[in-house]
Amino acid sequence: MKWERHGASIYKTARWKAIRQQAKRRDGFACVKCGSSQRLQVDHIKPLRSNPELAFDINNTQTLCGTCHSKKTRVECGHPELSPERQQWREFMRLSPPSTLSE
Numbered sequence: 459m460k461w462e463r464h465g466a467s468i469y470k471t472a473r474w475k476a477i478r479q480q481a482k483r484r485d486g487f488a489c490v491k492c493g494s495s496q497r498l499q500v501d502h503i504k505p506l507r508s509n510p511e512l513a514f515d516i517n518n519t520q521t522l523c524g525t526c527h528s529k530k531t532r533v534e535c536g537h538p539e540l541s542p543e544r545q546q547w548r549e550f551m552r553l554s555p556p557s558t559l560s561e
C-alpha cells in the first residue's frame with residue numbers, strides 16, 4: 459500500500475490543512491452525501507492513488523462524514539459494501555438511544 463504512505467505525507471502539510479478548511483466551509487460543514495456533521499473528513503473525489511496531481515485541487519475535494527467516508531474507502535479498496543439490511547440495522551442501532559431497549 460505504497461500510495462497510502464504517499465497520501466499521508468500530503469495530509470500533514472499546511473497547504474492541505476488550508477484546503478481542508480476551505481472545502482468544509484464550501485460544503486457548509488456537512489457531509490455532501492447525507493448532510494451529517496459528525497466526524498467530518500475531507501475526501502479526494504478522484505483518489506490520490508490515480509490522480510496525485512489533484513491533491514491540492516479544491517475541486518477534487520468533498521466533505522464526508524466518517525460513515526460515508528469509510529463506505530467510500532471500502533468500495534475503493536475492493537471490499538463489498540454492507541448489504542442494505544446490515545446498513546439499516548447499523549443505522550437503527552446508532553440512532554436508538556439505549557434507554558429504549560430496557561422497556
Ligand SMILES: [Zn+2]
Pocket residue numbers: 489490491492493494522523524525526527
Ligand atoms: Zn455522510
